[in-house]
Amino acid sequence: MSGSCFAERLGDLVAITPAEHSALERLEERERPVRRGAAIQRENDRVGDLFILRKGVMMSSMLLDDGSRQILRFLFPGDMIGLSSLAYREAPETLTALSDSVVCPFERAMLSEVIGVHPRLGALMMVYGQIERTALTDRLAALGRTSAKARVAAVLIDMRNRLRMMDKSIGDTFTLGLTQEEIGDATGLTAVHVNRMLRQIEEEGLIARSNGHVTFINERALIRAANYVDRYEGLDLGWLPSAR
Numbered sequence: 001m002s003g004s005c006f007a008e009r010l011g012d013l014v015a016i017t018p019a020e021h022s023a024l025e026r027l028e029e030r031e032r033p034v035r036r037g038a039a040i041q042r043e044n045d046r047v048g049d050l051f052i053l054r055k056g057v058m059m060s061s062m063l064l065d066d067g068s069r070q071i072l073r074f075l076f077p078g079d080m081i082g083l084s085s086l087a088y089r090e091a092p093e094t095l096t097a098l099s100d101s102v103v104c105p106f107e108r109a110m111l112s113e114v115i116g117v118h119p120r121l122g123a124l125m126m127v128y129g130q131i132e133r134t135a136l137t138d139r140l141a142a143l144g145r146t147s148a149k150a151r152v153a154a155v156l157i158d159m160r161n162r163l164r165m166m167d168k169s170i171g172d173t174f175t176l177g178l179t180q181e182e183i184g185d186a187t188g189l190t191a192v193h194v195n196r197m198l199r200q201i202e203e204e205g206l207i208a209r210s211n212g213h214v215t216f217i218n219e220r221a222l223i224r225a226a227n228y229v230d231r232y233e234g235l236d237l238g239w240l241p242s243a244r
Contacts, residue, residue: 004028005104006052009078010124012165013235017243020121023114028052028104034097040105041095047085049105053077056101057177060084060093061185071186073136074098074178076162083129086111099177120243127237135231143188146227151187152197153226156207156214161230173215201225 004024007016016024031054034040040051043062058075072093075081085091086108115122135158142151159178164170180191180198187194201207206222208215216222 004052005054005078006080009165010121010128012232013124013127014237014240020118020243023118023121027106027110027114028054030105032103032105034058034101034103036097036099036101039094039096040103041082041085041091041093043091043094045091047082047089047091047108050080050082050085050108050111051095051103051105053079053081054102054104056097056099058095058097058101058103059182059186060095062093069185070188071182073132074159074162074186077166080125080128083125098182118244120241123240127235127240131231131235138229138231139186142227148187148189148193149197149200150226151189152183152194153201153206153222154228155183155186156201156216157219157223157226157228160214160216161232165232172217172219173213175212176214177212 004021004027006027007021007024010016010024032040034056040058041048053075055077058081060072060075060081061069062072063069075095081095081103082091084093115125139154142154146154155178156176159176160170160174163174180194183189184191184194189197198207198209201222202209204221206216206218206225208217222228
């Protein structure tokens, strides 16, 4: 597959020049298929490659002392994954495929080369990382301060919005692609509690579910119920350096 998924993702923020696009394409020259359930990086492994997710959905997670799993982020095509490993010798998170996926592995030295020649791309990667960090902060606050219903509703909205970034044709209906256990591991709830919250949200007329698909019936009320903030809106990028 030609082109650069990551360039398309950054292109949602600013217009990427042909030279920048070409530089990012080099990061995606190799492809590696990953079957659902397989891990491309495990927590505490020695750090190796970084990755760009080209196809499928993955997650980053970590194991807690009691053996339970905390899902930190869901990952989508165009995401650069493993960035949290840049500062460490050992990986701080596990990266696992939630569907059959394709990743593009590249050495960390290649990222240094790209940033050296194209400093605006380095600034954009910093912006991209801060958006992800702020979204993760929102989830941390939700785990401590919001209801189970709000947490589950926020996952539904975030999944739809992220999928829509890849496919602009997605409207009110989308394929969730997550098990109730996976939603629970992201929200600090049991699968039974997630099932109860999904039924409650549906009974309140906010969503409809059918054959793995979710339809937003009253999106405005769902957003209110979730206390959801779209962190890809309201960006101020006027300070970015000019492209070389």
